[in-house]
Amino acid sequence: MTPSQQVDGLLARTLREESGLLVARLARQFHDFDLAEEAVQTAVTEALEAWRRDGPPNNPAAWLSTAARHNALDLVRRRSRQTALAMRLAPTPEPVEATYDAPDGPTDRGSTDDRLALLFACCHPALAPEARLALTLRAVVGMTTPQIARAFLVNERTLAQRIVRAKRKIVTTGIALSVPADEVLAERLADVLAVVALMYNEGFVSSDGGTQDRDLAGDAVWLAGVVATSLPREAEAWGLAALLTFQHARAAARFSDAGDLVLLPDQDRSRWDQAAIATGEQMLERAAALHSPGPFQLRAAIAACHATSPSWAETDWLQIVTLFEVLTRYDPSPVVRLNRAVAMSQIGHHEVEPSLDAVDQLADRLDGYHLFHATRAELLTRLGRDDEAAAANARALALTTNEAERRLLTTRLHRRPLEDGS
Amino acid sequence: MKYVLMFTSRPDLNASVDPELGQAVYKKVYEWFQENGDKFADSGAELLGVETATTIKHGDDGPVVVDGPFNEAKEVVGGFSVIDVPDMDAAVALVKTWPHLELPGVAVEIRPMVEDYSQFA
Numbered sequence: 001m002t003p004s005q006q007v008d009g010l011l012a013r014t015l016r017e018e019s020g021l022l023v024a025r026l027a028r029q030f031h032d033f034d035l036a037e038e039a040v041q042t043a044v045t046e047a048l049e050a051w052r053r054d055g056p057p058n059n060p061a062a063w064l065s066t067a068a069r070h071n072a073l074d075l076v077r078r079r080s081r082q083t084a085l086a087m088r089l090a091p092t093p094e095p096v097e098a099t100y101d102a103p104d105g106p107t108d109r110g111s112t113d114d115r116l117a118l119l120f121a122c123c124h125p126a127l128a129p130e131a132r133l134a135l136t137l138r139a140v141v142g143m144t145t146p147q148i149a150r151a152f153l154v155n156e157r158t159l160a161q162r163i164v165r166a167k168r169k170i171v172t173t174g175i176a177l178s179v180p181a182d183e184v185l186a187e188r189l190a191d192v193l194a195v196v197a198l199m200y201n202e203g204f205v206s207s208d209g210g211t212q213d214r215d216l217a218g219d220a221v222w223l224a225g226v227v228a229t230s231l232p233r234e235a236e237a238w239g240l241a242a243l244l245t246f247q248h249a250r251a252a253a254r255f256s257d258a259g260d261l262v263l264l265p266d267q268d269r270s271r272w273d274q275a276a277i278a279t280g281e282q283m284l285e286r287a288a289a290l291h292s293p294g295p296f297q298l299r300a301a302i303a304a305c306h307a308t309s310p311s312w313a314e315t316d317w318l319q320i321v322t323l324f325e326v327l328t329r330y331d332p333s334p335v336v337r338l339n340r341a342v343a344m345s346q347i348g349h350h351e352v353e354p355s356l357d358a359v360d361q362l363a364d365r366l367d368g369y370h371l372f373h374a375t376r377a378e379l380l381t382r383l384g385r386d387d388e389a390a391a392a393n394a395r396a397l398a399l400t401t402n403e404a405e406r407r408l409l410t411t412r413l414h415r416r417p418l419e420d421g422s
Numbered sequence: 423m424k425y426v427l428m429f430t431s432r433p434d435l436n437a438s439v440d441p442e443l444g445q446a447v448y449k450k451v452y453e454w455f456q457e458n459g460d461k462f463a464d465s466g467a468e469l470l471g472v473e474t475a476t477t478i479k480h481g482d483d484g485p486v487v488v489d490g491p492f493n494e495a496k497e498v499v500g501g502f503s504v505i506d507v508p509d510m511d512a513a514v515a516l517v518k519t520w521p522h523l524e525l526p527g528v529a530v531e532i533r534p535m536v537e538d539y540s541q542f543a
Binding site: 124125126172173174175176178180181188 | 423425508509510511513515532534
């Protein structure tokens with residue numbers, strides 16, 4: 001790790017830890033979410049520049065807080081006379097100068113709630129789905145617009161427009177910066193968890209497979225943990241936190257040194273993060289103790305089966321098939337049924353053919369999905385139908401846009417049944 | 423905050439609705455307004471059918487009067503109300519209980535009202 005990567009790592013951790021809290025706090029003090037978000041975003045950009053140039057300050061959190069507050073006051077001064085007048089009626093903000101030795105206390109209970117409230121607003125169902133994740137990344141996690149644009153391969157100007165529109169809608173339509181009332185909490189939480197899950201997915205394999213200066217997947221694991229610890233009675237929040245923790249525990253084994261994608265059966269399990277797996281199991285136990293099952297908990301339980309198995313062959317496939325069966329009740333989507341068929345085929349060779357039949361029934365809906373064809377190829381290979389397998393692999397290859405996945409499939413085309421370990 | 427609710431429906435789907443269900447829903451509407459009376463700044467109005475609509479449009483030689491609604495959409499506005507509730511969540515929660523939502527093609531648009539004219543100053 002180079003010194004500049006170390007600075008980037010510290011920077012990224014500080015930004016994700018502090019940005020959301022700062023936005024929430026300034027929004028409350030200035031009664032203006034838009035202004036608060038803008039002030040923090042500018043401070044983040046300033047921090048990225050200054051810290052890379054001069055090295056990180058003694059107290060990065062206080063540095064960021066001071067910069068953001070300066071920016072906020074600056075913005076207020078630049079706004080219209082009426083707004084300035086209204087501000088004078090608002091409670092006096094805290095003193096602008098934060099000392100470098102005595103920072104604002106980090107995450108006490110009150111401030112964690114602030115961040116949660118902000119997250120709920122950014123994931124509000126009245127906002128366009130594609131804007132929710134972008135706004136969450138900027139306002140809650142402290143990513144800059146260019147970073148987000150790079151991560152999602154979208155045009156920076158389009159993305160900025162989308163964020164501005166979403167922020168304006170929060171302000172003008174009266175979307176409250178508060179944790180929703182009990183009657184609607186479950187429903188609103190589902191929207192929040194969906195955004196966090198999407199964030200992990202996008203970070204896990206970004207659609208160009210390129211490296212990024214923010215660890216999106218790591219940030220998603222962190223955010224899922226924040227949500228679960230802030231809402232400790234919500235089983236699905238723990239379920240998602242557990243799921244992402246298990247998935248992320250395998251991160252080091254997911255790519256070879258050459259950058260090639262390595263699938264679960266072939267992963268070097270000694271590279272899995274055992275401490276993270278233990279954390280995942282604790283989270284899953286917390287979820288189970290709440291006796292309120294749901295799809296994220298089921299997915300986490302499936303991930304736990306894999307994470308705690310000594311090898312692919314020794315995996316408890318019967319348990320996994322059962323879990324998938326229950327999961328289809330919550331989520332009957334073809335992708336879930338595809339995964340269930342894959343698990344089925346692992347129970348024994350006599351199950352391969354019925355599994356292939358089950359997969360083929362999904363053809364109508366999954367024809368454009370590369371993993372559908374990759375799965376068919378795998379099953380056909382195991383049945384010795386090599387020509388059909390090669391055709392399915394070619395289809396899969398044509399459909400993938402990710403460089404690492406493309407390379408994986410290219411090697412598969414030349415793989416021999418006896419050598420592939422399946 | 424004040425929001426205008428625009429109640430819309432799809433008249434082309436009316437024929438498919440079981441008349442008894444339609445009747446039952448209509449009865450619930452009265453109760454709905456009673457129950458939520460404290461949330462209305464203006465209970466608004468129910469409108470006659472879209473076949474009664476007349477639209478005045480911009481024209482190069484001055485306003486033009488035409489028969490029909492302002493757009494060609496299948497959805498038509500059937501009424502409006504003004505509510506005054508603390509925030510968007512409260513508005514959404516109220517609208518979700520609108521009895522007509524049991525019927526296919528029904529939709530309610532929520533639009534915040536401009537209350538602070540200083541933003542245009």
